[in-house]
Amino acid sequence: xxxxHSLPPATYGLLAEFDTPSALVAAARRAHEAxxxxxxxxxxxxxxxxxxxxxxxxRRLSLIVLIGGLTGLATGYGLQEWVxxxxxxxxxxxxxxxxxxxxxxxxFELTILFAALSAVFGMIILNGLPQPYHPVFNVPxxxxxxxxxxxxxxxxxDPKFDRARTLDFLKGLDASEVNDVEP
Amino acid sequence: xxxxKPATYAPVPLxxxxxxxxxITDKIGGVVxxxxxxxxxxxxxxxxxxxxxxxxxxxxxxxxxxxxxWGVNIPIGWGFAIINFVWWIxxxxxxxxxxxxxxxxxxxxxxxxxRFAEGMxxxxxxxxxxxxxxxxxxxxxxxxxxxxxxxxxxxxxQFRSPxxxxxxxxxxxxxxxxLFWYVGLIPDLATLRDKAKTRPVKMAYGMLALGWRGSAxxxxxxxxxxxxxAGLSTPLVLSVHTVVSFDFAIGIIPGWxxxxxxxxxxxxxxxxxxxxxxxxxxxxxxxxxxxDFITMRHLENMGKVTxxxxxxxxxxxxxxxFFGWYSANKxxxxxxxxxxxGPYWYMYWTLILCNIVTPQLLWIRRVRVSPLxxxxxxxxxxxxxxxxxxxxxxxxxxxxxxxxxxxxxYPTIWDFMTFFGTIGMFLVLFFLFVRFLPMISIFEMxxxxxxxxxxxxxxx
Numbered sequence: 046x047x048x049x050h051s052l053p054p055a056t057y058g059l060l061a062e063f064d065t066p067s068a069l070v071a072a073a074r075r076a077h078e079a080x081x082x083x084x085x086x087x088x089x090x091x092x093x094x095x096x097x098x099x100x101x102x103x104r105r106l107s108l109i110v111l112i113g114g115l116t117g118l119a120t121g122y123g124l125q126e127w128v129x130x131x132x133x134x135x136x137x138x139x140x141x142x143x144x145x146x147x148x149x150x151x152x153f154e155l156t157i158l159f160a161a162l163s164a165v166f167g168m169i170i171l172n173g174l175p176q177p178y179h180p181v182f183n184v185p186x187x188x189x190x191x192x193x194x195x196x197x198x199x200x201x202x203d204p205k206f207d208r209a210r211t212l213d214f215l216k217g218l219d220a221s222e223v224n225d226v227e228p
Numbered sequence: 229x230x231x232x233k234p235a236t237y238a239p240v241p242l243x244x245x246x247x248x249x250x251x252i253t254d255k256i257g258g259v260v261x262x263x264x265x266x267x268x269x270x271x272x273x274x275x276x277x278x279x280x281x282x283x284x285x286x287x288x289x290x291x292x293x294x295x296x297x298w299g300v301n302i303p304i305g306w307g308f309a310i311i312n313f314v315w316w317i318x319x320x321x322x323x324x325x326x327x328x329x330x331x332x333x334x335x336x337x338x339x340x341x342x343r344f345a346e347g348m349x350x351x352x353x354x355x356x357x358x359x360x361x362x363x364x365x366x367x368x369x370x371x372x373x374x375x376x377x378x379x380x381x382x383x384x385x386q387f388r389s390p391x392x393x394x395x396x397x398x399x400x401x402x403x404x405x406x407l408f409w410y411v412g413l414i415p416d417l418a419t420l421r422d423k424a425k426t427r428p429v430k431m432a433y434g435m436l437a438l439g440w441r442g443s444a445x446x447x448x449x450x451x452x453x454x455x456x457x458a459g460l461s462t463p464l465v466l467s468v469h470t471v472v473s474f475d476f477a478i479g480i481i482p483g484w485x486x487x488x489x490x491x492x493x494x495x496x497x498x499x500x501x502x503x504x505x506x507x508x509x510x511x512x513x514x515x516x517x518x519x520d521f522i523t524m525r526h527l528e529n530m531g532k533v534t535x536x537x538x539x540x541x542x543x544x545x546x547x548x549x550f551f552g553w554y555s556a557n558k559x560x561x562x563x564x565x566x567x568x569x570g571p572y573w574y575m576y577w578t579l580i581l582c583n584i585v586t587p588q589l590l591w592i593r594r595v596r597v598s599p600l601x602x603x604x605x606x607x608x609x610x611x612x613x614x615x616x617x618x619x620x621x622x623x624x625x626x627x628x629x630x631x632x633x634x635x636x637x638y639p640t641i642w643d644f645m646t647f648f649g650t651i652g653m654f655l656v657l658f659f660l661f662v663r664f665l666p667m668i669s670i671f672e673m674x675x676x677x678x679x680x681x682x683x684x685x686x687x688x
Contacts, residue, residue, distance in 0.1 A: 067683045073444075089249060089419070090674040091447040094682060101445050106452050114460075124376060125387045133384040140388065150393035150471055154400040157464045161404045164453040164460070165411055172446045175438035182441070188422040190442045191415070193249035 057180035057228040058083070058200040059211055060187070061220035066092050069195035072218040073098035076197060079214065083203035087181065087196040106167050113163025114156045121152035183227040198226065242337050243676045244520035252521075252673045256666050257416075257423050259516050268515050269659055276655035283649020286642045287362055295365040297642045304625045304637040309363035310475075311617040312647050315500070316356035316654075317398065317472055318493075318613060321465055322501020323349025324405055327412070328461035331454075337529055339676060340521045344512070344658075344667040345505050346409040351657040352504070353402045355650040360394070362646075390474035397471040404464055408457050411450070414440050415671040469497040476620065482563040483624030486551060492544030496613060499537035499583075503609035506530050508658065510603045512667065521668055524597050531596040534609065538587040541616075545584065559629055567623045571636065575619050582612025 063069040066088065073086050077099055084099040086092075096102065125148040129135075134142050169175070181187050181198060190196050197220070199211050215223045247255075289297055300307040323345040330338035361367045372379045374395045385392050417437035424430045440446070473493035476484035506527065513522040552564030567576045586608045595601040627634045661667070674680060 065683075066680060070682060086444040087442040088444070088447070089253075089442060090415070090671045090680065091451050092444070092682075093451070096444040096448040099444060101448055103445070103449055103452075106449055106456070110453070110456050110460075128376060128384040128387060133382070135386075137386065137388055144388060147388040150390075150467070150474070151387055151396045153467060154393075154396040154464075154471075157460050157467075158400040158403060161407055161457060161460050164456050165407045168411070168449045168453040169438065171449055172443075174440070174446075175435075177434065177439045179439060179441055187441075191419040191422045191440075192253050 055228055056201050056208065057226040058198050058203075058206070059208070059215055060181060060184050060224045060226050061197045061199075061215040061218065062186055062189075062222040062224070063195040063197065063219065064221055066095075066195055068219050069197060070094040070098050072197050072215075072220065075218060076199065076214070080205050081199050081203050081211075083200035083206070085198045085200070087187070087190040087198065089191055089193060089195075103171065105171065106164065109167040110160050110164045113167075114160035116163075117155040117157070117159025118152055120159065121155035122148060125151060180226045180228050184224045186222060186224060242340065242523060242525060243673065244523065245678075247520065247677055248679055249674050249677055252677060253419060253423065253670055255518075255520070256668050256670045256673065257420055259662070260420060260664060260666055261424055261429070265663065266515050268511075269663065272655055273659050276652040276659065279648050279652020280656060281649075281652075282645040283358075283653060286645035286649060287358075289642060290362060290365055290646075291367075295363070297640060299637055299639040299643055301635070303628060303633050303635045304622055306621050306625065307637055308639055308643040308647055309359040311614070311621050312650065313356050313359040313363075314472055314493075314617045314621075315614050316352045316359075316650065318469065318497035318500040318617075319504045320349040320352035320356065320401070320405075320501065321469060321494075321497035322505050323347070323352075324401075324408070324461050324465040325498055325501065326505070327408060328458040328465065331458045332462060336676065337526050339672045340523075340526055340668055341505060341509060341530070342672075343409075343412065343669045344508065344662070345501075346405060346412065347658060347661045347665075347667070348504060348508060349405050349501075350402070350409060351654050351661070353398065353405065354657065355654050357398065357402070358646075358650055358653075360398075390471065390478045393471045394475055397468045401464060401468045404457070404461055408461060411454065411457065412669055412672075413665060414438060414450075415442065416666045416669060418442065419670050420666065466494055469493045476624075481624050481628060482557070482559040483548075483567070483620065486548065488544055488547045488551070492541065492547075495537050495540035495544065496616060499534060499541050499609065500613040502530050502534045502537065503606040503613070506534065506602050506606035507610060510599045510606075512662065514599075516662075516667075518668065521673060524599075527599060527602055528596045531590050531602050531605075534606070535587055535590040538583065538590075538609070542584045545580070562627070563624060566627050567619060570623065570627065572619065572623050572626075575615055576623070579612055579615040579619055582608045583616060586612070 061072065063072060069086055069088065070092065073084065073095055076084055082100070086095040086099060088095060122145075126143065126145075129144075130142045140147075181190075181196075186194070187196065197215070197218075199206060199215065201208070205211075212223055298307060298309075300309075323342075326338050326345045327342040330342075361370060364370065371377070372381065372383065372385075374385060374392065376385050414437055417433050418440035421430055421433040421437050424433060470490040470493065473489035477486060477489040479485060509522055509527065509530070513519055549564050552560045555561070567573075586605055589595045589601070589605055595605065622637045626637055
């Protein structure tokens with residue numbers, strides 16, 4: 046649907062649809078080169094070139110997972126030392142209260158547990174999920190984003206965004222369709 | 229792959245030619261979003277529910293009467309509960325191996341089988357978890373025995389005990405496997421949300437999908453943590469059965485106190501797990517006509533992994549026998565001799581037949597490329613791995629240092645009802661999963677489609 050003659054009062058952005066991953070990546074590169082920054086692409090499977098093309102690479106999760114893992118390690122060590130030295134000291138087979146080699150398995154498991162939890166929840170939170178509503182869902186064709194089509198979104202908050210000119214630009218990128226995204 | 233005779237040994241593709249993004253989506257998603265459920269599904273679930281009824285009965289009677297209804301007694305204080313626990317936990321290992329280790333090794337063939345192997349892991353660990361929970365007959369006490377929480381008695385668990393390590397290892401394994409599985413499911417749940425026709429179905433999958441929309445920014449973080457989770461799960465999966473083997477190896481019982489135990493248990497777990505993946509994959513691809521995605525190449529590869537891990541397990545048996553002799557310790561020597569020729573000799577030799585002799589058939593390519601042949605070998609290995617745990621637990625305990633304290637172990641009907649009940653529970657959970665969630669990762673299968681190849685760009 047070409048929305049050129051039924052202009053909505055305000056728009057979230059323009060969504061261009063592509064048939065192939067290569068067309069999407071090429072279009073995303075050209076949009077980025079043209080100076081658009083509030084870009085996003087949508088694809089039914091991960092395409093490394095697509096996020097590279099829009100200049101996105103978030104490395105924070107590595108640090109989050111590292112901190113999570115170290116927290117788990119410290120928790121495991123602290124818990125066991127505290128239990129066996131302070132809270133409930135008990136002589137087992139004449140072993141010293143601080144028999145730390147025997148604390149290693151639980152320290153290891155808690156390291157993995159905390160790191161994995163921070164990885165998953167870190168990903169969900171940084172991605173802003175759960176987010177049941179998003180304007181792109183207003184475009185009827187968008188249900189193909191989880192199936193077989195590829196989409197490039199230029200948000201209207203981009204300083205370079207001008208509805209008419211951006212529309213022409215996107216149409217020139219081999220898009221099979223360009224739709225307005227209702228906010 | 230080395231290909232000496234291309235005419236007869238052309239590698240079967242990982243996905244049959246002719247598939248597109250939408251045909252993959254329709255084929256796998258269609259299993260879930262259809263009203264037509266195969267008759268065999270109802271048959272399996274009915275059998276499963278019947279066995280689960282037995283489990284409910286056996287556990288209720290256990291809670292009323294206590295562990296006296298089981299066959300355990302001194303000297304065999306560890307009977308079916310630990311045998312079944314180790315058997316189930318072992319089965320659970322293949323899922324994470326396939327999803328994590330094969331991902332890190334860039335084995336593309338894992339894509340068709342990782343989802344249901346992960347499901348299998350989760351359900352197997354749930355079945356395993358039942359046994360430590362009920363093995364005392366008083367599961368409500370497990371709370372303060374096992375979990376470090378501030379209770380009114382001001383007592384704390386004993387962290388020097390491998391049984392506590394086991395609690396942490398298994399619960400971490402379960403949690404991480406569940407996270408891994410769910411993260412893998414999110415994009416597919418979004419596909420089902422968009423594909424579903426009716427509003428309640430859309431809402432259900434929509435809520436589970438968390439509003440996933442396939443944004444590149446999301447995919448980047450997603451791929452990042454997926455790789456990290458694989459990296460974290462790899463040492464985890466190796467640690468779990470290592471810790472399970474510590475339950476035995478830390479003890480001084482002849483037949484348990486051996487340094488070979490951790491690698492031998494881990495190999496056994498992967499062996500059992502791959503056998504179970506084959507046991508499930510072969511009927512599933514038939515029932516749901518998934519031969520395009522789970523090709524002979526997948527089955528053959530799994531057969532090869534089964535053969536290799538089976539050989540490691542064989543090495544474990546040989547080294548056990550060797551150490552029995554080489555230790556020059558009369559108790560160790562007697563233990564292995566008693567295993568082979570004592571009252572449980574038939575268990576030991578059936579185990580050797582199931583776990584060492586039968587899998588050698590997998591050297592023959594005709595067996596590896598025959599679904600029926602693979603299925604039969606896998607079933608034999610499933611039985612063999614159960615026997616292995618029986619032999620380790622029972623034959624080590626029943627005749628230890630003092631002949632005056634020797635005894636025999638006779639499991640009761642309640643032991644069997646509990647064990648077969650967990651098999652029923654596994655079947656029910658697994659078939660519910662197959663019915664309501666995509667059993668093959670749709671989004672990862674799309675990356676295998678020829679259309680996914682990028683043209684006119686560097687990389688790929």
